[in-house]
Amino acid sequence: MCIEINREKRKLEIAKIVQSHKEGLHPCLSCKVAPKLGYEYGKETKTVPEKIEGTNKMKLVDKEFNYEFFTFYCPSCGFRAFPFDNIIAAISCWHTTNTPGNEFYADRWIELREKQKAEEMAAA
Ligand SMILES: [Zn+2]
Numbered sequence: 001m002c003i004e005i006n007r008e009k010r011k012l013e014i015a016k017i018v019q020s021h022k023e024g025l026h027p028c029l030s031c032k033v034a035p036k037l038g039y040e041y042g043k044e045t046k047t048v049p050e051k052i053e054g055t056n057k058m059k060l061v062d063k064e065f066n067y068e069f070f071t072f073y074c075p076s077c078g079f080r081a082f083p084f085d086n087i088i089a090a091i092s093c094w095h096t097t098n099t100p101g102n103e104f105y106a107d108r109w110i111e112l113r114e115k116q117k118a119e120e121m122a123a124a
Helices: 007-020 087-097 103-123
Strands: 036-051 058-073
Touching: 007 036, 007 087, 058 087, 087 103
Parallel strands: none
Antiparallel strands: 036 058
16 A cells, blocks of 8 residues: 655755755856745555465556655746755755856756746647
């Protein structure tokens, strides 16, 4: 069975982690605004192999898993770092994509934002 997660408790845990990494969360490279965290969660069903008791055979069973996704984004321009299922990875991704004073990251930022704008246009 799928473990039930206390979401309120989990959100506090996440807020604590974000707070402790605040120094690493640069402002948005373009608008100098502090990023916000997008948090998505839910359950998904996956088909996984499971051993049939008392035999050496496997069978495929449907099991429910919890999932979480973290994405830092700029509330001003809408720039989004990549989504991760790990909060530290999401923090680190934002940190890198918004590195100030670096031409390479600035070019990459613009490229990524243009791609996101095109996706937003296509989805509208
Ligand atoms: Zn921005």
